[in-house]
Amino acid sequence: xxxxxxxxxxxxxxxxxxxxxxxxxxxxxxxxxxxxxxxxxxxxxxxxxxxxxxxxxxxxxxxxxxxxxxxxxxxxxxxxxxxxxxxxxxxxxxxxxxxxxxxxxxxxxxxxxxxxxxxxxxxxxxxxxxxxxxxxxxxxxxxxxxxxxxxxxxxxxxxxxxxxxxxxxxxxxxxxxxxxxxxxxxxxxxxxxxxxxxxxxxxxxxxxxxxxxxxxxxxxxxxxxxxxxxxxxxxxxxxxxxxxxxxxxxxxxxxxxxxxxxxxxxxxxxxxxxxxxxxxxxxxxxxxxxxxxxxxxxxxxxxxxxxxxxxxxxxxxxxxxxxxxxxxxxxxxxxxxxxxxxxxxxxxxxxxxxxxxxxxxxxxxxxxxxxxxxxxxxxxxxxxxxxxxxxxxxxxxxxxxxxxxxxxxxxxxxxxxxxxxxxxxxxxxxxxxxxxxxxxxxxxxxxxxxxxxxxxxxxxxxxxxxxxxxxxxxxxxxxxxxxxxxxxxxxxxxxxxxxxxxxxxxxxxxxxxxxxxxxxxxxxxxxxxxxxxxxxxxxxxxxxxxxxxxxxxxxxxxxxxxxxxxxxxxxxxxxxxxxxxxxxxxxxxxxxxxxxxxxxxxx
RNA sequence: GGGGGCGUAGCUCAGUUGGUCAGAGCGUCGGCCUGUCACGCCGAAGGUCGCGGGUUCGAGCCCCGUCGCUCCCGCCA
Numbered sequence: 240x241x242x243x244x245x246x247x248x249x250x251x252x253x254x255x256x257x258x259x260x261x262x263x264x265x266x267x268x269x270x271x272x273x274x275x276x277x278x279x280x281x282x283x284x285x286x287x288x289x290x291x292x293x294x295x296x297x298x299x300x301x302x303x304x305x306x307x308x309x310x311x312x313x314x315x316x317x318x319x320x321x322x323x324x325x326x327x328x329x330x331x332x333x334x335x336x337x338x339x340x341x342x343x344x345x346x347x348x349x350x351x352x353x354x355x356x357x358x359x360x361x362x363x364x365x366x367x368x369x370x371x372x373x374x375x376x377x378x379x380x381x382x383x384x385x386x387x388x389x390x391x392x393x394x395x396x397x398x399x400x401x402x403x404x405x406x407x408x409x410x411x412x413x414x415x416x417x418x419x420x421x422x423x424x425x426x427x428x429x430x431x432x433x434x435x436x437x438x439x440x441x442x443x444x445x446x447x448x449x450x451x452x453x454x455x456x457x458x459x460x461x462x463x464x465x466x467x468x469x470x471x472x473x474x475x476x477x478x479x480x481x482x483x484x485x486x487x488x489x490x491x492x493x494x495x496x497x498x499x500x501x502x503x504x505x506x507x508x509x510x511x512x513x514x515x516x517x518x519x520x521x522x523x524x525x526x527x528x529x530x531x532x533x534x535x536x537x538x539x540x541x542x543x544x545x546x547x548x549x550x551x552x553x554x555x556x557x558x559x560x561x562x563x564x565x566x567x568x569x570x571x572x573x574x575x576x577x578x579x580x581x582x583x584x585x586x587x588x589x590x591x592x593x594x595x596x597x598x599x600x601x602x603x604x605x606x607x608x609x610x611x612x613x614x615x616x617x618x619x620x621x622x623x624x625x626x627x628x629x630x631x632x633x634x635x636x637x638x639x640x641x642x643x644x645x646x647x648x649x650x651x652x653x654x655x656x657x658x659x660x661x662x663x664x665x666x667x668x669x670x671x672x673x674x675x676x677x678x679x680x681x682x683x684x685x686x687x688x689x690x691x692x693x694x695x696x697x698x699x700x701x702x703x704x705x706x707x708x709x710x711x712x713x714x715x716x717x718x719x720x721x722x723x724x725x726x727x728x729x730x731x732x733x734x735x736x737x738x739x740x741x742x743x744x745x746x747x748x749x750x751x752x753x754x755x756x757x758x759x760x761x762x763x764x765x766x767x768x769x770x771x772x773x774x775x776x777x778x779x780x781x782x783x784x785x786x787x788x789x790x791x792x793x794x795x796x797x798x799x800x801x802x803x804x805x806x807x808x809x810x811x812x813x814x815x816x817x818x819x820x821x822x823x824x825x826x827x828x829x830x831x832x833x834x835x836x837x838x839x840x841x842x
Numbered sequence: 843g844g845g846g847g848c849g850u851a852g853c854u855c856a857g858u859u860g861g862u863c864a865g866a867g868c869g870u871c872g873g874c875c876u877g878u879c880a881c882g883c884c885g886a887a888g889g890u891c892g893c894g895g896g897u898u899c900g901a902g903c904c905c906c907g908u909c910g911c912u913c914c915c916g917c918c919a
Binding site: 279 | 845852853854868869870871874875876877878879880881882910911912913914915916917918919
């Protein structure tokens with residue numbers, strides 16, 4: 240007989256009745272009836288009930304056992320007595336009638352229980368992550384994560400992609416995040432950077448003559464966390480292809496994403512053909528470049544209705560500012576003063592002056608708009624609004640006004656809030672889309688200069704000749720320029736960003752010049768890359784969907800920590816391992832490093 | 843760096859206008875219990891009400907500061 244087990248705790252069935260079995264696992268739950276004692280023995284595979292009678296030689300040991308002790312139990316598999324079967328358990332028809340129990344790993348009193356679903360503070364859960372991971376919920380999430388990654392690999396390989404490994408100790412990459420630095424022992428005063436993404440490497444792999452690269456790649460960024468953004472490190476499905484257009488990238492990636500979502504969505508519908516929404520349209524309709532398409536609300540510009548109207552606040556905004564506009568957020572079913580007032584106070588809580596509204600009620604066979612805006616706007620214009628937005632009695636419409644570039648930051652959340660409050664969001668589905676035609680540049684109003692809008696390594700959507708001919712002074716033309724860059728969005732979560740790369744050194748130099756960077760800056764920071772591009776680079780492009788976010792969505796979680804094995808807390812600390820920690824003087828000496836803490840003097 | 847929310851037993855939380863307000867459930871420990879599977883019953887331990895200061899005859903409750911957790915903004919694909 241094996242030292243520890245003949246079966247796992249999820250294995251025994253009716254067909255095993257009568258055999259001698261040996262199980263090892265954790266004491267999940269112990270029920271002591273004085274005479275007879277039940278132990279739910281748990282391992283990775285499942286749960287089996289172990290029964291110990293007073294006349295069993297194991298009884299004395301069994302009485303000492305506590306939750307989460309690791310034991311080995313030997314005995315005969317027998318049918319549970321009539322009426323005591325547990326249909327909720329795959330092993331529920333049988334039990335192990337214990338003859339011998341060996342304690343393999345006793346447990347001190349637990350800081351948090353494994354049994355049960357009681358919520359525990361994040362801090363405790365992270366410090367004792369191994370206990371939390373024993374719990375069914377997290378355990379399942381992590382296993383699902385592994386299965387999702389397996390599926391992604393399988394799908395990528397089936398499409399002719401090949402997995403490469405890229406360095407972890409490297410130099411800074413083109414993304415704009417803060418780097419994690421690693422001091423060099425051999426080169427005093429010099430540092431490696433951990434890759435923010437294998438961006439330059441994957442491009443170099445294409446320049447090296449390979450094709451269809453992918454990697455489940457660790458990425459390191461020293462930036463602050465969010466619920467959907469891990470501090471420090473995360474994983475991307477990093478992809479790059481040569482001789483491709485944007486359509487080729489979409490054709491390669493869309494089936495992988497759709498396939499993996501369908502495989503793990505547990506029956507929830509998944510978008511079959513991802514719509515392609517231009518960046519500008521996304522802002523206009525949804526107020527964000529990562530729209531949640533489960534929310535049916537589509538905003539509309541209704542400036543013309545307010546222009547010169549009796550509602551002076553909006554009329555004046557449209558008159559006085561060349562960009563001034565009024566957008567309508569239709570709210571089907573929101574047609575009550577109580578709801579509109581509630582949204583108004585929500586807006587004020589968000590730091591807005593308020594959220595204007597009209598709500599529609601039936602009166603004398605007609606539908607009338609109510610509220611201060613309707614009163615000032617007059618019945619004709621109110622009716623024009625209502626028909627344009629296809630609203631009926633019992634509905635409402637909210638307004639955001641000002642310059643769109645300023646109010647979209649509020650309009651998007653308002654659309655989400657209204658959709659959420661009114662129950663309009665079709666949960667239980669995965670709505671994916673591409674966001675395309677990102678602007679290449681944007682205006683930096685603080686520094687009064689043109690900046691890269693996103694990744695400076697994207698190809699501008701113009702011919703080489705056109706682009707090189709751009710006059711840096713022609714601000715409007717430059718700001719109207721699009722990059723061949725795209726995002727994938729699912730349920731309002733940005734999964735990924737990608738681009739056709741700028742593989743022409745002269746275009747790259749021009750692109751940086753427009754953003755005000757001297758050629759020497761480019762040479763200094765990306766000289767290696769530039770040089771590589773000048774020695775025969777294929778047109779290439781790719782994308783890098785966030786693995787953690789995909790898993791989070793498919794597990795139905797709101798926080799990445801629920802799908803990462805050993806996550807750090809929001810302040811980028813590993814409470815279990817105690818990272819970061821101070822280095823010893825010897826380590827620092829070898830690295831030629833002297834630590835100056837905030838408030839200390841360098842001397 | 844900034845803003846919001848939270849902080850009472852190991853955990854989840856209650857605690858009224860400032861006046862028996864140091865409480866419940868779960869967990870832990872002890873006792874009883876031969877068919878439970880959220881076992882049941884009895885009992886016990888467990889608290890600087892995050893910390894510091896202030897107002898008050900009196901503070902878990904009000905005020906100021908501070909720390910921690912969390913969500914968001916900045917930042918970041």
